[in-house]
Amino acid sequence: LKEEFMWFLRDEVVNSDLCTYCGACAAVCPNCRIEFFEDGPALVEECPRDGKGACMDVCHRITTDASRMGLTIFGFKAKPPSLIGQYEKMVSARATDSAIREAGQDGGAVTALLAYCLDNGLVDGVVATKGMWKPAPSVITDKAGLLEAAGSKYFVTPLLKGVEEAGKTVNKIAVVALPCQVNGLRRMQFFEGLNAHPMEVNEEDGTPIKLPAFAYTIGLFCMRNFSYEKLTEFLKGKGIKLENIKKFVIRLETMRLEMEDGDVELDLREVEDAGAVWDGCYICRDAVSKLADVSAGYTGTPKDWTTLIARNAKGLELITAAENAGYIETSSEVEVDRIEEFADHKMRSFDRELKNRLEEEKPIKFYWARDYPGVRPEAKGTFFVKIRTNSGLVNHDYLAKVAELAKKYGDGSLEATTRQSIEIQGVPGEKIDDLMAELYEKGLMTIGMGYVVACPGITYCPEGLVETKQLANELTAEFVQRLTPHKMKIGIAGCPNSCVRVRRHDIGIMGHVRPVLDPEKCNGCGRCTETCKVGALSVVAGKAQIDRDKCVECGWCIRSCPHEAMLEENKGYALWIGGNDSRIPTDGILLRNFCTKEDLFRLINSVAAVFIKYRTKPGRERLGNVIQRVGEGEFLREVFETEEKMRS
């Protein structure tokens, strides 16, 4: 049955022992054709898209894409990957309610956080795994349900399928998930909105899959997860009565079972050797749920306390509020090095698994490569790494480092891009980690999104009218990685020669100067008429005359006048918006002449705000397309209105 229908994920993920059983593929299948079996998910009916639909897009074992997910999760403050991920604050915590503390694992802090969310209407449902035996995803809406579901489960469950179920009854949920499920959840969460196409719809009746809003994602620490069938078989073989087990406690090297008639401790290696560990777990790199709002686990805190890691502002707010409301008590006593050791343990296990797979020539997806910003896949299955420059200006030290990295890790070619970065081509997936570690060590950075290009400007170029490189760096610092409904490319040209193609950038900035004649000094020699490339100058009645319709404000007449009769009336940055040269090209339109630097920042913010207001198809319409749809006049009017508000 399972081999019968074409299904991309079966060939690429499930049969390659990469699947984590998270359930994301089943949750987004418009026709509910993916079901879960003992050895993994399967497509149970023929798929009208030959098994290459939304399921493929949300699978985090195809790509986790943490760098892009991080943009939204961490509010544009995403940092490069690290062992325990980025966070705002770490505390140890436990529930104040003794019933919760009793039922929960390690002090019940997670259960208490969820109780706070439910009691205060922050969510109207919690999706978690319920049932010590044969656990299954369930939607919980009250404290009794929470107590029932409390405590760690160590079996793979298609939790995210439960998220789709929740969408039928509740609107806003908190999810308690393992690291892999968090990754799958983030793929689902951001699939609909900014980074991809709209949610798929049911072929028969056209109704879209309804997912609830993900209010809070609470990620757990995890070292290994187990196959229900194989673990129960193993335990039965050991003479253990399953119905007597009250709690599982997994530590680095042991599995402890708290039983009604005393505890049993097992060597984890023995459990692994029995094949009870879920196959997809060996290739996992995340022990601490790096993409969650709050991560939680036993490591790093005293017995019966839980480490809570607030990863973003939202997570920090939740922990603080729950403490203020008396649901949890916290202490700052956390041993970060133990958490790092825990995470490192998993990375070393990952490294071993990767090495084995490469040696055995077992299929592998380098799903983690795009966790680094600026690393993108190539047609051949290798990756390129886009290395940041200082808006195109580099020194010998930089070039030596880049050349060394390319020689060591790439296929021997580099590309100088049209956006002034250098890309190392042809890096095999298994070398990405080493390359990136060395790259960061050398002090280099890669480029994710939104990076400003600029010509050399007044500093170097004889024709340059304004400073460009410093402005480019300031704009990059301000706007880099800020999410917009589509890519927003910024280019700065120092003069109307526009080597950077100002009118073909979403945001184009160009230096210009308006000439004005001092008739006292002009003797009508006509030199300016010879140098003007656009025929804007003529000599009338013995004096130079400027045709303002033709003048492009390049300043050549000013520079060429032998008598200093042509003067600068005004000089500054012209701001053009809405250009692009991609699928549906648009020409930029002039927003304002002679801007100061301050004007530029305020205006770009205004443009972004109006762009966001009118977005209907994220990732499909560039700024220029939206301006055309809304109408130039209307769009500009709103930009100026927004600007006025920003001023006041």
Place this chain on the structure above:
Amino acid sequence: LKPEIYKGTPAVFKRKDGKFEIKILVTGGMLTPGRVKRIGEVAEKYGAEVHITVRQELSILGVSEEKLDAALDDLKEVGLAPGSAGMTFRNVVSCLGEDYCFKAAA
């Protein structure tokens, strides 16, 4: 108003600071580690900076006139030469195409 060029080579020309820029021909932006390294070495040796242009060329900024011959020789050793400038067909800009990019149609 045209910049002063060196020995009739339009791609080697005088900049604002009185020093020269060598605009190296890099067709389609494609480089090798050896060439990138050499460009860096030349920049270091002659006290210059390197600018990556929006037309995928690498430009060495700030070589003084008396050192230009030596700098050009150093570049020549690894097959690099001044490229396009002025009223000519300029260097060809290209994306990576089907060899690398999975979006490419050709």
